[in-house]
Amino acid sequence: MMLLGVSDLVKTFGEGDTATHVLRGLNLTLEKGQMAALLGPSGSGKSTLLTILGTLMQPTSGTHQMLGVDLTIASDAELTQFRNRHIGFVFQFHNLLPDFTALENVIFPTAIREGRETAAARTRGKELLTRMGLAGRINFASTKLSGGQKQRVAVARALMNAPELVLADEPTGNLDRASALQVMELIGQINRDEGTTFLISTHDEKIAATCSRQIVVGDGRVTG
Amino acid sequence: MLYALKFAGRYLTASKAQTALLVVGVAVGVFIFIFTSALIGGLAEFILSRTAGDMSHVTIEAEATDPALLITPPGTVLLVQEPSxxxxxxxxxxxxxxxxxxxxxxxxxxxxxxxxxxxxxxxxxxxxxxxxxxxxxxxxxxxxxxxxxxxxxxxxxxxxxxxxxxxxxxxxxxxxxxxxxxxxxxxxxxxxxxxxxxxxxxxxxxxxxxxxxxxxxxxxxxxxxxxxxxxxxxxxxxxxxxxxxxxxxxxxAAKSWTEDGAQLLEALKAQAQTGYFLKTFAMITIIIGVASALLLSTYRRRPEIGIMRAMGASRNFVVAVFVLQGALIGVMGGLLGAGVGYLALLPFPTREAFRSGTLPMDITQGSYDLAIILTVIGAVAASILPARAAARVDPVTAIGQ
Structure with a gap:
């Protein structure tokens, strides 16, 4: 069952002689429950594609649909709401909120939606952190956690609203091998248990090998 | 709003020294406002009590009646009235x-x-x-x-x-x-x-x-x-x-004191206007201080704003976080400035005890509530520009920083 699809996706930065064509008519579909790796050399358009799929940026042209919604015609407020409910993000540098605890970071997407930190959100946040092996770090300040722990908090945060799609941009790029494998194992487990769709951008062939599908991007198009 | 308030509070407590300096800065402005109000008000009270305070404000006075002209001779008549x-x-x-x-x-x-x-x-x-x-x-x-x-x-x-x-x-x-x-x-x-x-x-x-x-x-x-x-x-x-x-x-025929006391009235008005100017400058200082501090905070927190936006925080939420920071600074600075202002005015004699040679500070004319309200409004107004700037942060660029 199709979760999202983009067709003839074009993204150009700048105009005229200085125009940079990052995506050149890219076509891609993702099925629900897939765990896909996005591969390609630097500058191939992987990050731009993730940004567009995450509704943080609009394409120059082409269509972008997810869960049957045409996201290219949605307003900023609609995209913000859609992103909050249906998409989770894991960044290379964890990007936690430094003045908040691990639990506060995890429940942030739900608290934003609810307008406050509910007891139910706290319970789910604790469950997710426990699942990530961070039961003893729930109330730790995010700045006090190690790199691997921070990234696991970031994964828990991405899963907080039980999104259909999690976009991960080099989630293990800043971790040592052991931590990287631990994070990928957790992601794989969630994919299997909850059917969450993952699209993971990576340079690491070993990480890509843990995914059920490999998508290769080159010169702004899907090449394999 | 409650959640945005938590963020505003957390951001302020995260940089305690910076927040303390900012609150003290605002409090100094409020202190000047209150001190000026008490001084200008007390001075006006003192001048009034020494001039118009002891005189009639409205006077009904009998007018000397002109003698009635009992004859109407033709031509020009020269009348000589004897002093009465x-x-x-x-x-x-x-x-x-x-x-x-x-x-x-x-x-x-x-x-x-x-x-x-x-x-x-x-x-x-x-x-x-x-x-x-x-x-x-x-x-x-x-x-x-x-x-x-x-x-x-x-x-x-x-x-x-x-x-x-x-x-x-x-x-x-x-x-x-x-x-x-x-x-x-x-x-x-x-x-x-x-x-x-x-x-x-x-x-x-x-x-x-x-x-x-x-x-x-x-x-x-x-x-x-x-x-x-x-x-x-x-x-x-x-x-x-x-x-x-x-x-x-x-x-x-009732006559107001202002008919003969126009100069005094003008002087009092000029004095009051001086007070308004000083108070306005104090408010402008507060607004500039809060706005510049929050603009810096906005710049420093760009990556976090980007993350919030990526996680689904609306622009309004970001605006609320920064406006509430301004409001909290205004409330804290306002209360601190008003409290210190009140304590500083306590040693001065009451308006009933004003004497020549002393500074006629009137503690009752400190305009404490007005100072706090205006400070909060000013701080909120000052935070709107940084808040709007924060809401416009592009999450993609900010996260990449």
Whole structure:
């Protein structure tokens, strides 16, 4: 069952002689429950594609649909709401909120939606952190956690609203091998248990090998 | 909003030193605002109490009547009016006293008989203005009780209260008898029962002789009526409107103090405007301080704003976080500045105890609530620009930083 699809996706930065064509008519579909790796050399358009799929940026042209919604015609407020409910993000540098605890970071997407930190959100946040092996770090300040722990908090945060799609941009790029494998194992487990769709951008062939599908991007198009 | 408040509070407590400096900066502005309010207000109060405070705010005065022309000869007529010593009289005005007293803006009413006269003791003679007041209303307009340095201000029949300079010039002492003669040529032997001192030996202490209304009736041969009615108001600046209202109600010509005191009024207005300027500058300082601090905070927190936006925080949420920071700074700075301002004003004498040579700070005119409200409004207004800048942060660029 199709979760999202983009067709003839074009993204150009700048105009005229200085125009940079990052995506050149890219076509891609993702099925629900897939765990896909996005591969390609630097500058191939992987990050731009993730940004567009995450509704943080609009394409120059082409269509972008997810869960049957045409996201290219949605307003900023609609995209913000859609992103909050249906998409989770894991960044290379964890990007936690430094003045908040691990639990506060995890429940942030739900608290934003609810307008406050509910007891139910706290319970789910604790469950997710426990699942990530961070039961003893729930109330730790995010700045006090190690790199691997921070990234696991970031994964828990991405899963907080039980999104259909999690976009991960080099989630293990800043971790040592052991931590990287631990994070990928957790992601794989969630994919299997909850059917969450993952699209993971990576340079690491070993990480890509843990995914059920490999998508290769080159010169702004899907090449394999 | 509650969640945005948590973020605002957390951001402020995360940089304690910076927040403390910012709050102190705002508090200094509020302190200046309050200090200026108390000083300008106290100064105005002091000036008013020393000038218009002791005078009638609205006066109904009998006008000298022109002699009627009984013949109308043809051609040009030259009329020569002989100087008259007759005191003009308000006959029916007394009946309006209860009506005037009942007006809400009226604080006190004093019916008076005034005129010129001579004070004699042996061979010494001094020219004086005689003011006949109703017993019990001696301090209705001029605070005779407050200026009394010896004796009693109560004006009984046969009593006279004189200024200290006049008493010293004539070598008088309490209990002595003096002769007071009106310009109508009527004499009265009066006992000196009180001595007042208004200034430092100037005019009022040398020129005025206060007697009872009944004594004045005898001196000016005025068995009924009065020569003037002096009215004191709760709000001195309402005198023009009150004069018009009294005129409308009584049909008597009522004159506001502003007709003769325009210069004083102008000076007071100019002083008040100076205060407004100083307070405005204090507010501008607060706004600039808060705006610049929050702009810096916005820049420093760009990556976090980007993450929030990526996680689904709306632009309104980001705006709320920064506006609430401004509001919290305003509330804390406002309360701190108001509290310190109040404590700083405590050692100054109260408005009732103002004396020459002291700084007339009026603690009751600190405008504390206004200062806090304006500070919060100013801080919120100052935070709008940084908040809007924060809401415009592009999450893709910010996260990449």
């Amino acid at each position: 010593t007759e005191t003009p009289e308000l006959r029916a005005a007394i009946s309006f006293l209860p009506l005037i007293e009942a007006l809400p803006e009226v604080k006190a009413v004093s019916p008076q008989i005034t005129g010129a006269g001579f004070l004699r003791r042996g061979t010494q003679v001094s020219q004086v203005s005689i003011i006949g007041l109703e017993p019990g209303r001696e301090s209705a307009i001029l605070d005779l009780d407050g200026y009394l340095v010896q004796g009693d201000a109560r004006l009984r029949t046969g009593a006279v209260v004189l200024g200290r300079s006049l008493v010293e010039d004539m070598g008088l002492s309490l209990g002595q008898t003096v002769q007071l003669q009106s310009t109508d040529g009527i004499d009265a032997a009066l006992t000196l029962t009180g001595i007042y001192q208004i200034g430092s030996g100037g005019g009022p202490d040398r020129r005025m002789a206060y007697v009872s209304l009944s004594t004045a009736r005898t001196l000016f041969a005025m068995p009924q009526g009065v020569s003037r009615i002096e009215i004191k108001l709760f709000d001195i600046y309402a005198a023009d409107g009150a004069a018009l209202r009294i005129e409308g109600l009584t049909g008597l």
